[in-house]
Amino acid sequence: MKILVPTDLSENADVALEFAKQMVMKTGGEIMLLFSYYAVYDFAAQATQIIHQIEKDAKKHLKKTIKEHQTEGLKMDYIIVQGTVTTSVNTAARELKSDLIVMGTQGASGIKKVLLGSNTADMIKETKTPILAIPNDASFSRLQEITVAVELKKEDRKAIENLIELTSPLGLPYEVLHIDKGDDFDTEISFKGFKSHLNESFPHLHFEFFNQKDENFNKGLDRFLKDHPNTMLVMFSKTRSFFEQLFSKSHTVETAYHTHVPLMVIKS
Numbered sequence: 362m363k364i365l366v367p368t369d370l371s372e373n374a375d376v377a378l379e380f381a382k383q384m385v386m387k388t389g390g391e392i393m394l395l396f397s398y399y400a401v402y403d404f405a406a407q408a409t410q411i412i413h414q415i416e417k418d419a420k421k422h423l424k425k426t427i428k429e430h431q432t433e434g435l436k437m438d439y440i441i442v443q444g445t446v447t448t449s450v451n452t453a454a455r456e457l458k459s460d461l462i463v464m465g466t467q468g469a470s471g472i473k474k475v476l477l478g479s480n481t482a483d484m485i486k487e488t489k490t491p492i493l494a495i496p497n498d499a500s501f502s503r504l505q506e507i508t509v510a511v512e513l514k515k516e517d518r519k520a521i522e523n524l525i526e527l528t529s530p531l532g533l534p535y536e537v538l539h540i541d542k543g544d545d546f547d548t549e550i551s552f553k554g555f556k557s558h559l560n561e562s563f564p565h566l567h568f569e570f571f572n573q574k575d576e577n578f579n580k581g582l583d584r585f586l587k588d589h590p591n592t593m594l595v596m597f598s599k600t601r602s603f604f605e606q607l608f609s610k611s612h613t614v615e616t617a618y619h620t621h622v623p624l625m626v627i628k629s
Contacts, residue, residue: 362527363390363393363459363461364392364461365453365463366393366394366464367395368423373466373495374465376465378394378430380623381461381463383501384531385435390436393438393453394423394439394440395442395450396419396442397446397449398443399443399444399445420439423441446483447483451484462490463492463495464481464492466494466496466624481494485598491523491627491628492626493625494626499623503591504591504592506535506592507536508535508536508585508593509535509538509596510594510595511537511555519629520628528595529563534566536568537568537569537570538571540573540575540581541573541575556568592622593623594623595625597627
């Protein structure tokens with residue numbers, strides 16, 4: 362597995378790197394650290410000096426980080442790119458053929474958004490590569506299961522297979538969650554069909570299924586995660602899917618859970 366870890370040299374980025382490290386140690390593969398910067402200067406004459414200093418400091422920090430996280434058999438390297446975070450990460454993920462991007466939800470600025478830091482939110486919206494967003498106080502060792510939230514509207518088979526490929530080496534059981542907004546017989550049948558599909562397609566894996574009744578998706582998800590604090594949440598992002606509601610001002614998940622639950626987003 363090739364994992365790209367964008368870093369702003371903050372503590373939160375180090376937490377994300379630890380997650381990436383643990384995943385690579387279980388799956389095999391390599392980690393590429395990416396530091397991107399956008400130099401602001403008043404006069405062109407300042408450009409060379411400023412860029413040189415930024416890259417010198419970043420290189421020193423990145424080398425130190427790799428040394429501190431180095432483990433036998435673990436491949437880790439770094440790249441430094443000038444440009445915006447979203448553009449730099451998208452380009453690097455495509456050129457490096459990364460399987461997963463792992464990044465912190467809050468950066469060195471300390472600015473906290475309702476759900477995710479602005480850079481992470483932008484990345485989730487723009488990139489086609491699966492992303493794992495790691496809150497600052499998350500711990501890989503506390504993970505006990507993987508919660509997969511499904512919409513039951515023609516779930517993409519390739520996205521599901523991608524999910525299994527990325528997460529099954531972790532050896533964690535799966536919880537498949539659907540928030541049912543009402544007593545819909547068709548939805549109930551769809552959920553049973555999805556359950557049969559997963560069990561037949563991946564007989565070697567353990568799935569537990571939850572069809573939770575709640576008129577509001579966000580509140581239902583929040584309640585579920587409060588009862589399952591040691592999970593990794595996985596969501597499939599589609600155009601106008603319920604996932605996008607999480608980013609709208611009128612549909613925000615309560616902040617009680619997202620400070621400690623990692624979120625993996627897979628485009629379908």
